[in-house]
Amino acid sequence: MNTKFKTPILLVEDNPADANLIKIYLEDVGFKFELYTTDTLREAIEIIETKEIELALLDLTLGDISGFKTLSKFLESAAHVPVIVLTGLNNEIIGNQAIKAGAQDFLVKDQFDSKQLGRAIRYAMQRFKTQAKLKELARNLSISESRYQEAQELAHFGSWEMDIVSNSMKWSDEMFRIFGFQPGTLDPSFSDYLNFTHREDRHLVESFFDNANKSGALERLEHRIIVGGKSIKFLSLQAKMHFDEFTDRVLLVGAVQDISERKLSEQLLFEKHLTSESVKMQEETLHHLGFQVRTPLNSVINLLYLLDKTSANTQQREYIKDLKTSVDDLSLVVNDLLNFSLFHSAGVQSREQEVNVQNFIQGLEKLLLIRAENLGVKISLESSEKLSGNLVFDATVLQQVLFNLVDFSMKNMEKEETIRVDINTQNTSDHDKELDVRIKFRARNFSELSGFLKSESLPLQQNKPENDETRRSQANWVISKRLLKTLEGKLRQTENESENEVIFSILMPVKTILKTERFSDEKPSAPLHILLVEDHLLNQISTRKILTSWSEFVQVDIADNGKIALEKFDRNQYDLILMDIQMPVMNGLEAAREIRTKSSTPIIALTANATKQELENCLEAGMNDYISKPFKPEDLYHKILNLMILVAG
Numbered sequence: 001m002n003t004k005f006k007t008p009i010l011l012v013e014d015n016p017a018d019a020n021l022i023k024i025y026l027e028d029v030g031f032k033f034e035l036y037t038t039d040t041l042r043e044a045i046e047i048i049e050t051k052e053i054e055l056a057l058l059d060l061t062l063g064d065i066s067g068f069k070t071l072s073k074f075l076e077s078a079a080h081v082p083v084i085v086l087t088g089l090n091n092e093i094i095g096n097q098a099i100k101a102g103a104q105d106f107l108v109k110d111q112f113d114s115k116q117l118g119r120a121i122r123y124a125m126q127r128f129k130t131q132a133k134l135k136e137l138a139r140n141l142s143i144s145e146s147r148y149q150e151a152q153e154l155a156h157f158g159s160w161e162m163d164i165v166s167n168s169m170k171w172s173d174e175m176f177r178i179f180g181f182q183p184g185t186l187d188p189s190f191s192d193y194l195n196f197t198h199r200e201d202r203h204l205v206e207s208f209f210d211n212a213n214k215s216g217a218l219e220r221l222e223h224r225i226i227v228g229g230k231s232i233k234f235l236s237l238q239a240k241m242h243f244d245e246f247t248d249r250v251l252l253v254g255a256v257q258d259i260s261e262r263k264l265s266e267q268l269l270f271e272k273h274l275t276s277e278s279v280k281m282q283e284e285t286l287h288h289l290g291f292q293v294r295t296p297l298n299s300v301i302n303l304l305y306l307l308d309k310t311s312a313n314t315q316q317r318e319y320i321k322d323l324k325t326s327v328d329d330l331s332l333v334v335n336d337l338l339n340f341s342l343f344h345s346a347g348v349q350s351r352e353q354e355v356n357v358q359n360f361i362q363g364l365e366k367l368l369l370i371r372a373e374n375l376g377v378k379i380s381l382e383s384s385e386k387l388s389g390n391l392v393f394d395a396t397v398l399q400q401v402l403f404n405l406v407d408f409s410m411k412n413m414e415k416e417e418t419i420r421v422d423i424n425t426q427n428t429s430d431h432d433k434e435l436d437v438r439i440k441f442r443a444r445n446f447s448e449l450s451g452f453l454k455s456e457s458l459p460l461q462q463n464k465p466e467n468d469e470t471r472r473s474q475a476n477w478v479i480s481k482r483l484l485k486t487l488e489g490k491l492r493q494t495e496n497e498s499e500n501e502v503i504f505s506i507l508m509p510v511k512t513i514l515k516t517e518r519f520s521d522e523k524p525s526a527p528l529h530i531l532l533v534e535d536h537l538l539n540q541i542s543t544r545k546i547l548t549s550w551s552e553f554v555q556v557d558i559a560d561n562g563k564i565a566l567e568k569f570d571r572n573q574y575d576l577i578l579m580d581i582q583m584p585v586m587n588g589l590e591a592a593r594e595i596r597t598k599s600s601t602p603i604i605a606l607t608a609n610a611t612k613q614e615l616e617n618c619l620e621a622g623m624n625d626y627i628s629k630p631f632k633p634e635d636l637y638h639k640i641l642n643l644m645i646l647v648a649g
Contacts, residue, residue, distance in 0.1 A: 006032040010056045014039035028114035056083040082128035162252045180227040198224035212239040234263040355395045378418040392511040404480040409441045439504040446500040523551040531574045533565040535583040546633040562591030581607045589621040596622035
């Protein structure tokens with residue numbers, strides 16, 4: 001019997017007549033179930049330990065236990081299972097006590113029918129799920145509040161709000177500490193704030209609050225306060241108007257930060273020991289910056305591709321060639337920034353794709369030659385003749401790993417020295433191979449470098465000062481090791497002390513193409529109507545041009561956001577949708593979910609936020625594939641043709 005879509009229910013009842021009657025009622029309820037029965041609590045617990053029970057019907061009087069002890073013992077062993085209490089006593093007090101003790105509902109025997117039983121079951125299961133969500137939410141809120149308080153204390157950061165009618169204020173605990181008070185020992189008001197303000201700054205503070213009340217915009221000010229009648233502190237003050245919908249009050253909300261150390265030392269105050277919350281804030285800031293860079297970079301790549309298609313003289317062709325290399329270099333830096341922001345999370349995910357291995361090596365060689373020339377070293381890159389055709393691997397991440405490792409090596413070499421890079425492959429099966437890369441160089445400071453190569457953490461703190469370039473190089477080394485793990489690769493380093501030589505050895509699994517369609521020169525040969533959903537004007541222009549210049553059969557309509565996309569989708573017939581994710585009014589995920597309720601039209605996500613969570617969000621929303629910005633036109637063509645062939649097949 002197929003029980004995949006049946007609800008597993010456990011009935012714990014020692015009266016056979018009652019058990020049979022409940023089984024009959026369950027059959028009349030109208031939903032599929034699989035019933036497990038027992039007449040003792042001991043056997044009930046054993047069943048729950050071996051079966052995935054989703055609901056229990058529990059009689060309080062059994063052969064091995066009776067009374068509320070039955071419910072208590074059950075919940076001790078099976079708190080994860082919602083339970084409905086069955087009682088023979090028509091006593092509402094008993095039922096309410098059972099619910100308070102942890103039951104989801106109760107039923108009085110001989111006083112319910114199949115409909116009432118069905119309602120009770122559905123109610124109990126839904127109530128249990130709701131309670132679980134509320135518990136998890138409360139737990140997360142408690143953790144967040146605790147971490148927020150810790151972060152405020154560590155950063156000397158306090159928050160406040162003020163009723164603009166009464167001028168009464170509420171201060172956070174850290175706000176009290178900044179002003180030299182124990183938390184809660186004062187009922188603060190705006191007058192108190194002014195009294196603590198340095199006399200020379202009071203007119204600035206009064207004007208600040210007045211402007212914040214009038215403008216409604218975020219206002220900032222730095223000023224001094226007097227603590228304990230003698231010591232001076234410098235504060236950074238922020239404020240903004242806010243309407244509290246729950247109390248129908250207009251409030252002025254804001255924050256202060258003690259910046260005395262920065263003011264006195266003429267340096268920005270920066271916490272050396274980051275809490276988990278401050279690390280998260282740093283990651284989000286870097287990730288947001290990376291996203292903002294990737295979006296215009298995508299337009300640059302697309303426009304550069306179109307420029308390359310135009311007629312140009314020999315010198316212009318050289319400029320275009322150099323510009324392409326520079327853009328590839330910039331893409332590596334942007335990826336480096338994003339991966340740094342995701343360093344402490346599981347956000348970096350391998351994205352395998354079919355890659356022409358010789359094109360990959362040639363592109364890598366161009367980047368490395370330019371970098372070597374800038375650093376005054378030489379490079380020799382050799383690849384095996386076996387490396388031909390196409391392989392499947394994450395070219396973007398591997399290119400960044402190799403670039404970072406070679407760049408790291410170059411920075412630790414003497415001028416005019418030569419670094420050797422050998423790329424080979426070895427078979428592990430008919431389909432699977434391993435890419436074998438060896439990077440060999442003579443180290444300038446061998447003993448110092450040898451110790452650092454064993455590091456597994458980012459160089460956020462050092463025993464001696466380091467310049468920014470050295471710190472970035474060391475960070476890229478550690479990041480590269482972590483990135484290689486996402487590719488299931490291995491990195492080893494061997495050292496020859498007598499020659500001051502270091503060799504990096506990389507083994508990374510790749511797959512050969514047993515049977516594949518080749519799309520490098522193929523174009524659509526029949527009308528292909530595409531809806532491009534994108535809010536960035538330059539991306540609209542460049543993406544439309546690379547699509548329409550691809551084939552005369554391609555027609556592109558543009559929608560500025562998800563809402564407009566839905567309107568156009570309802571009026572027109574499209575073969576494919578290219579969907580940006582972050583847009584105003586309605587984002588791409590919301591639009592994709594709405595489209596999936598009415599159509600299976602293929603959707604490819606265009607995202608500058610190439611993380612594991614973003615991929616899962618796209619697939620959950622019903623999208624078929626995604627491509628991360630910035631992308632090369634050939635990669636977009638390949639994905640479109642692959643997807644259209646898949647749909648046609």
